[in-house]
Amino acid sequence: TYARKFTDDVEWSCEDGTRTNMDFMCKTVELAIKCGAKTINVPDTVGYSVPSEFKKIIETLINKVPNIDKAILSTHCHNDLGLAVANSLAGVSAGARQIECTINGIGERAGNAALEEIVMAMKTRNDLMPFKTGINTKLLSKASKVVSNATGFPVQFNKAIVGKNAFAHESGIHQDGMLKNRNTYEIMTPESVGVKQTSLVMGKHSGRHAFKDKLTDLGYVDITDDIIQIAFGKFKVLADKKKHVYDEDIAALVDDSLIKEDNVIVLKSLRVFAGTGEPQKADMTLEVYGEIKKATETGDGPVDATFKCIKKLYPHEVKLQLYQVHAVTEGTDAQATVSVRIEEEGKTTVGQAADTDTLVASANAYLNALNKMIIKRKKTAPEEYKQKQVYQQKKMEGI
Template sequence: MKDQLIIFDTTLRDGEQSPGAAMTLDEKVRIALALQKLKVDVIEAGFAIASPGDFASVQAVARAVKESVVCSLARANAADIARAGEALQPAVRKRIHTFIATSAIHMEKKLRLTPDQVVDNAVGAVKLARTFTDDVEFSAEDAGRSDIDFLVRIFDAVIKAGATTLNVPDTVGYMIPSLWGERFKTLIERVPNADKVIWSTHCHNDLGMAVANSLAAVMNGARQVECTINGLGERAGNAAVEEIVMAIRTRHDIFPVTTRVDATQIVPCSRLVSNITGYPVQPNKAVVGANAFAHESGIHQDGVLKHRETYEIMRAEDVGWSSNKLTLGKLSGRSAFRARLDELGYQFKSDAELAEAFARFKDLADKKQEIFDEDLQALVTQTEQARAEERVTLQWLEVTSKTGTKPLAKVALAVDGEIREVQALGDGPVDAVFAAIEQRVGTGAKLLLYSVNAITTGTDAQGEVTVRLSKDGRVVNGLGADTDIVIASAKAYLNAVNRLEIPTSRAHPQHAEFAAMP
């Protein structure tokens, strides 16, 4: 019998720390329900004390999710833990995940605490968390650079205090597989009562080894992996759920574990997260990239045609690639539209929401012969964004582009209901549109990223545009989709502009001033 590997998904918490990847409450619930359908074991819903919005999101996920464990992050102090416990109250199964830094550099420079004080705080936090739930996880932040003897000491102490899961995070992505595996082996051998807890690994991808490090930990006793959909996360990201799950499934001859994940939900979940966060999946991304099962070489094509396993170690159908097509068109009715979105994990709150989304669907069906699930997901996301963030809206645009002359964009925008037409020249059609929009709204924001991806295949495919803007230290993503790439670009830019208008009080748990709060 193989051990079960617990898949701890932190897309909603650590993944949201990616620049501009902030999600609305409704979007978090949609992703949480998709993760439940994927059958991940634990969903880390957020950091309850970080802001009222984070608290509400954790609480909403706790209400919506019935099968997976719902978890909230908390620093090792009473206020954080009480807030997490309150947010998690509606959950059927709940976990408090408390952490404190254990490396010398973090204790001295960030926390400004002695090792004894760090141990005392950790023990007190675990004991308090146990008053809210029996499921308590403790993390030693920056464990990759922590002294091994100190880790043994603090892990021993928190086990005695009641921790049920011990997380060993490579917070800064510093480790390599051989050293990370050895660290787990040593800790499990040296920590008293190590067999009474679940050992967990949480790896960042700064050196491109998050998945490899996580799997090395599994080979040396870890029975929980903390990861995110598409490897989303701050800096270079986290270990990717899809890569962890499929590595274990594909190399079942090597790994002494199995997971309960429904792999057929991997691609739909990946697409949903990408669509909501505005972080596109690179074509050559393992498992979920558009080229993951594509064969260009004639030798490879010949081999696959003769026998699939000559060049494919996984089946595309096993991770959800076969179920992405939907036979809906402009003659399809509202009931069929609603039923398919129900299957995709989206439920409308009112008839008005359904009517608005259905109207957008009809408009799209007039432009496309076939509608795909990815089209529907983009459509729903656009409907939500338009409903929630429409201070500035696009009325119409016209672009004139001719060889040898600069393109001219004429744009009509409504700002708080007041419609005004503006025009601007640019180095290209999209640049001209952006210049015209800026002339009207005057954000002064810096364009950090402009990315175009085809949502589906075919010449009538929708183009999905991601725009990332920066202003006064804030970074936001904007997303737009249309069969006309220039219109999609305008939608994306305006979506980002509207997001800049929304105030945020969300704090980053690793910012020094936040981590030092009592």
């Protein structure tokens, strides 16, 4: 009732609904609707339910709550048993008309129901679930990549719908069937979720105009000419290093150019000495607020030595929570995309970078996260930012 003073669209959730006594749930749902709730959400908070059970819960609410027709039933399923999508679809089949889900299934613990899987399941099996979602499915792949980049959590290769191998067929029998008739082993087309079946796309002789057209084709329509020029320069360098340049390579170059636009700390050079029986050593040059600084550090491995150089040249206290390396494409000449997540005083920041040199990508990913943290601190806590700048300046004067 209180919430209705601020909005007409009030959603009420029954915490841990799938383990709640049904008679009690029916009474509380009826009361919530009487008090003005327009949406009744049934969460499987700990991912405990199974599809047949979840379907029965929704059916019971529809049959036993007298005013249920005045509200929309919603599902909110967690994936602790790997059943979030199945439970959500069971809820829809029983009468729910709202599904709470996330792109790539991200969420606490094992995650939530994956939006892309639910949408394509309903579209592919429209014979069983004749409903429309209003989702432009051709943007699912792009949305998945955006979320992956923003969170620093890569999409597993065998992830349904948006995984790299979702439309790959390796079995000889499957490949033969695909060549004869795609419908033999493909229940949906890659194009329907925004995956274009192109192979090699660009080479070292490709011009700026063709590069710009490719960016538009990949969905980069609002980037500045300066970013395009920076990315094109990187593309020409990459094309000289790699035999083949793929769409994923180009996307990584553009993303890398975008995230460096506001950097206050820039990597100028990095040399790493690694091998058996000797300490791992890194020589690094950084530009810190316009000033060139150099350092040499040893560490427990080349990555550790590299990160120690950064901490020496720009003193700071953060905890490295995540460090991941993934190949953008296949082959030994593939670019490496590195994701890091750092934490300072309970606040986390994700950084990413790509390069054919994994250690350069690692350094730039760490610096990307650090730059984001500095900029965020400057915007949200200017006094704290000034104090930390004084501390860091005193530390750097000792270098």
